[in-house]
Amino acid sequence: MRANTWAGRNKVEVRDVPDPKILNKRDAIVRITSTAICGSDLHLVDGYVPTMQEGDVLGHEFMGEVVEVGPGVDPDRLRIGDRVVVPFPIACGACGACAAELYSCCENSNPNAGIAERMFGHPVAGLFGYSHLTGGFAGGQAQYARVPFADVGPLKIESDLTDEQVLFLSDILPTGYMGAEMCDIQSSDVVAVWGAGPVGQFAMDSARVLGAAKVIAIDKEPYRLQMAEQAGHTPVNFEEVDVRSRLLELTGGRGPDKCIDAVGLEATHGSAHIAAYDRLKQAVRLETDRPHALRQAILSCRSGGVVSVIGVYGGLLDKFPAGAWMNRSLTLRTGQCHVQRYMKPLLGRIERGELDPTRIITHRLPLDEAARGFELFKNKQDNCEKVVLKP
Amino acid sequence: MELTATTTIRKPVPEVYAFWRHLENLPTFMAHLEEVRTTGDRTSHWVAGGPFGQNVEWDAEIVVETPDEKIVWRSIADADVPNTGTIRFMPAPDGVSTEVHVVLVYDIPGGVVGKAIAKYFGEEPHQQLDDDLRRLKQVVETGEVVRSDGAPWGKRARKEFPQRPAQPLSDSELVKGADE
Numbered sequence A: 001m002r003a004n005t006w007a008g009r010n011k012v013e014v015r016d017v018p019d020p021k022i023l024n025k026r027d028a029i030v031r032i033t034s035t036a037i038c039g040s041d042l043h044l045v046d047g048y049v050p051t052m053q054e055g056d057v058l059g060h061e062f063m064g065e066v067v068e069v070g071p072g073v074d075p076d077r078l079r080i081g082d083r084v085v086v087p088f089p090i091a092c093g094a095c096g097a098c099a100a101e102l103y104s105c106c107e108n109s110n111p112n113a114g115i116a117e118r119m120f121g122h123p124v125a126g127l128f129g130y131s132h133l134t135g136g137f138a139g140g141q142a143q144y145a146r147v148p149f150a151d152v153g154p155l156k157i158e159s160d161l162t163d164e165q166v167l168f169l170s171d172i173l174p175t176g177y178m179g180a181e182m183c184d185i186q187s188s189d190v191v192a193v194w195g196a197g198p199v200g201q202f203a204m205d206s207a208r209v210l211g212a213a214k215v216i217a218i219d220k221e222p223y224r225l226q227m228a229e230q231a232g233h234t235p236v237n238f239e240e241v242d243v244r245s246r247l248l249e250l251t252g253g254r255g256p257d258k259c260i261d262a263v264g265l266e267a268t269h270g271s272a273h274i275a276a277y278d279r280l281k282q283a284v285r286l287e288t289d290r291p292h293a294l295r296q297a298i299l300s301c302r303s304g305g306v307v308s309v310i311g312v313y314g315g316l317l318d319k320f321p322a323g324a325w326m327n328r329s330l331t332l333r334t335g336q337c338h339v340q341r342y343m344k345p346l347l348g349r350i351e352r353g354e355l356d357p358t359r360i361i362t363h364r365l366p367l368d369e370a371a372r373g374f375e376l377f378k379n380k381q382d383n384c385e386k387v388v389l390k391p
Numbered sequence B: 001m002e003l004t005a006t007t008t009i010r011k012p013v014p015e016v017y018a019f020w021r022h023l024e025n026l027p028t029f030m031a032h033l034e035e036v037r038t039t040g041d042r043t044s045h046w047v048a049g050g051p052f053g054q055n056v057e058w059d060a061e062i063v064v065e066t067p068d069e070k071i072v073w074r075s076i077a078d079a080d081v082p083n084t085g086t087i088r089f090m091p092a093p094d095g096v097s098t099e100v101h102v103v104l105v106y107d108i109p110g111g112v113v114g115k116a117i118a119k120y121f122g123e124e125p126h127q128q129l130d131d132d133l134r135r136l137k138q139v140v141e142t143g144e145v146v147r148s149d150g151a152p153w154g155k156r157a158r159k160e161f162p163q164r165p166a167q168p169l170s171d172s173e174l175v176k177g178a179d180e
């Protein structure tokens, strides 16, 4: 089959690889009909997540048709011919973490748990197409994928919603939603979202759906801010204005009640010398993450507020504003999304027209043009917000 | 050499106890074991993959057996590497899970054999037992050892890095892996 693979730092390549086969009894093979490129893929491709290997099949946002099931798949849950969206964390459904609906911390789905444990203190779940630290599972930017624990995660789509309407249930819609949910939003809340990428856009829409009084979008890409503005959110361009002063202005001096970091470890900074400091430390691996958005979110948040982090961090960071966090009673909440928890309720919201995930799609390309899709998305060319690939 | 490891399994104590007490199950998750065969009420014959690609075999007997609490076993007669093991089962505070605590003691001989064995266990011998218990948990909670494209051989996936790429296996790799 054709699959998009990691070909070394800053390089992806679509090549021929073997078709996936059933390896565990509860596996299914899915013929992929739509797949997408995510901001997390950029972290992997840019080389900020360790344990990537040449030839790894990328991609963790995909959906398609079940074409084969292992002998252990419960037929009441999944059968050949079912149309499914596959959540990006692989979860067994039986361990303590799964029982607590902490699917991205599943204790059984990562065959390389020992390595993850050494890095993070405790292991994390297996994820599709997301380094060997998270299991070494081939991803979904491909024609087919093997899906373990297929009777646990995949969501069956039985209505006639299009692929584009439901594809993002695999990751970024639940991720944005979880970012907003972790904020415990009240009707009087002003919610500020750092990053107007796909995840940020969905965090903003979710904050609105959960009842926020005002939602602020912070980014530097005018077209992304415009997209947020068109959806009813208030744009702030961090290259044009001082973010802190602007946020104070927009909140009567209180600061946003809730702050969401939807940027992650490759944040850029308006102030060149600070950006250079973190860039250099990151380059020599003294620091693995560049936390500008996170620092700013913590410093901007009103006392007693919540800082919700859905942007991905991989290792260590520097100059964490612990003083602001501690002395001002801030709550910090975070996690890789527990996608399985949100798929059904969010499908309901899509069906009822409360959320429209298609609004962020700017590019549709054949799988064979994945490399071009990565270029467009990474370099923000041609007003690229989200790329959907068609295998 | 003494190795200890512990894990929590989301199944009731009697089920976890029964799984372990059926010693034939041990090779499904313990990397170094090829086979355990019950030979009597309390006796068994063990086969492990040895340091030189050669199997090491020994007989063992259960010396303490307290249902739903504890099993202690030890090698008997002239085992090349005399060893004893203890496993304790305790209900976890959540009321549904079982804590499993394992202690293995190997009496490693001196000389070349001892060195080879030490090398076989690697620099972090406890890592192997940790991984064994992780797989025990996988088998008891989900039915089998989980496989990925990068680590497709279940318990045979040794801890080495780099692994094979996260890319589906070819037919020949699959056949080769299956007979190993």
Ligand SMILES: NC(=O)c1ccc[n+]([C@@H]2O[C@H](COP(=O)([O-])OP(=O)(O)OC[C@H]3O[C@@H](n4cnc5c(N)ncnc54)[C@H](O)[C@@H]3O)[C@@H](O)[C@H]2O)c1
Residues within 6 Å of the ligand: A038, A039, A040, A041, A042, A043, A171, A172, A175, A194, A195, A196, A197, A198, A199, A200, A218, A219, A220, A221, A224, A238, A262, A263, A264, A265, A266, A267, A268, A269, A270, A292, A293, A309, A310, A311, A312, A313, A335, A336, A337, A338
């Ligand atoms: N927690 C999860 O489960 C989960 C799931 C999916 C994605 N993510 C993460 O979410 C993050 C965003 O993903 P995406 O697909 O939207 O990526 P993206 O790269 O398209 O979006 C990031 C946006 O942040 C902006 N940005 C950079 N520095 C900034 C700063 N200092 N302040 C404000 N904005 C800044 C960029 O201009 C860009 O528009 C990534 O870190 C990704 O890994 C997390």
Ligand SMILES: [Zn+2]
Residues within 6 Å of the ligand: A038, A039, A040, A041, A060, A061, A088, A171, A172
């Ligand atoms: Zn993603």
Ligand SMILES: [Zn+2]
Residues within 6 Å of the ligand: A091, A092, A093, A094, A095, A096, A097, A098, A105, A106, A107, A108, A109
């Ligand atoms: Zn689990």
